[in-house]
Amino acid sequence: MRKSKVHYAWVIVLAGTLVVFLSHGLGRMAYSVILPPMRAGLGLSYTEAGLIGTANFFGYLSFTVLSGLFAFKIGARRTIFSSLLVMGATLFLTGLSRSFRTAFLLRFATGVANGGAYIPTMALPASWFRKEKRGLASGLLTVGTGLGLFFTGTVLPPFMDRFGEQGWRYAWFLIGGSILLLSVPCFVLLRDRPSELGLSPYGKGGEEASSSVSLKGLLIKKELWQLGIIYFMNGLSYIVYITFYVSFLSEELKVPFVLAGRIFGLLGLFSIGSGVFWGWLSDLLGRARAFALAYISLALSCLMPLLFPNAFAYYASSIVFGLTLSSIPAMMAAASSDASSGTLAAFALGVATIFFGVGQTIGPGLAGYLKDVTGSFRGIFILSSLLSLVGAKVSLRLGG
Template structure:
């Protein structure tokens, strides 16, 4: 009789990584795009203030992204992700109680802390559970959760806003935050940090012999973390990643506000377009991760940046339903390409064990761009009374990302 084929536990871990990004990015961050317009009306905020809230979220993300990667390398991905998601869930619920800019800012800041601490270790799971030749594909599975969460938010949030009227934005935070708390419990139950914990080899590993379970003494030591800073390629990789953080977040943050406040679309129409972005982006990580495995990180990143620049330009200049849909389709198919490629590249440079810390390091650069983008974009929108200039700025920065990607070097 043939041996019964059992699914490798790595696939279960990837499913948990997907669930993590649904909660951390899809609900914790991308839903803000749809909640932003009614939240603006309810609290009487300007676009500059709303951009400041988004910046606060990304400052929190930036602060914990690098630390979260290091903590995951030292203490294990499972506990870090579960605690980070719990923090997100609680502070998202509290965001719904906001009555002032100060309180809302602090809650978005704390949500950002949890977002960074959950997302970076989740994106590094592929480097631990898959061999290098399949790393881009595996990371793409996890990043697919961003699209899935965005799709779900696009379908759910407009219904909540309609059902609860002026208080709809508050109940949106309540429901989304509660869901993230449930996700934290599920991921804690099923995630394992490395294959060795279950006596397994990474998926795609050519050796058939199983490694011995890892002991606590073999976890990444603080002295090893310094190796990341000494890899010159990691600094340049972070610089390339900055371009994505600055450009994509302008598009994401003001997507619905532009369509509703400037173009005159309804909340339902904007939500439908946002759901389209989310639905298409579910598989973009897998697609672009595979492209980067095939073409190399350099050319994969350059092509992705160029495609994103086209999406931003179309959104800014073709002010018609056809332009909105074309931009949404292009962006949806490319949205999480750069994070997927950067996560795989970080694993290429520093290896599987330090991949979470490596990704955390380059996320520092990404986070700086992400913190600057909403404030600059919101300020430009207030000054020009239009979102065209912010979107064209995003396109220009993305084109710069195309050029800088071409100078990425292969790890030695």
């Protein structure tokens, strides 16, 4: 029998990218595009709209560490598949929401499932790739987020327009049904570790020495907590842009809703390869410098539509943000894997993601409240840019 020249690690990357597309690209990012008609349909205030986003991120936060432990105990494959099933069901049911409370609870449940699918997936390169290839592999997985953003920005606005005032409900039905259907090939293709197929991790060199770090030893490592703080600033700053950019364009800057969705979709298009680029750059310059550069880019994207309120700046902002969107998640996945043993990679990423989740939990509600108080989105984007600059400063304290 002829041996395949393609290592199964690349099949894992392909399946993992599909998981990220479903869980992050659709399940999480679609809310920004669906929010304007959903807010109108349910009669929500901006504070309530922000709190629904917060519920999703709080759910995600609550399960990040547990997802790593589940992956360690029962395997990443089963954890991911179960989470996708729950996610698909809760997203479908979101389309049936009749009140703020129902939408809040369902988005919380979706967030829990999101954590269960995403964290173990991003940790898979620790088992399937040797250290010198993990940054590339992690970056490739983040392509799924960009594809999801491109889909939600370009497909959902005209799709919702077709169904009128109830279009936002059909959008949730579409996304939930798609995740339920596509979870099956994910389960078929995924494997927890190379040894299941009689393989070794992909990459040059001999066998890597197994890390003797214990669960307790990992928790007291300074590097892990530094990464957590860096990730916190990312969660706090980037989610403001993701949640409210379409609303800012369409409601305050008077950009037609469908066009605003296309601008947002451009963000997704340009984010498709961003994780790959930034993963490579972090290998070249070191994690600290790469993190700092990414944060500076995010700050610039938030300031562009404020300093230059014209069509060119709106597009440029979306492109710059897209080129940087997957940078920190990709580098964080690689850095967390480097700081731990392969079997504890999902747990390490889960711990760092707690900080990320706390930032995401605070961000949307705070931003929505600021909009309700000031009557403008401008303060929101100034806040996001300042938080990104703080993130850049904190990143430079991390050892390269």
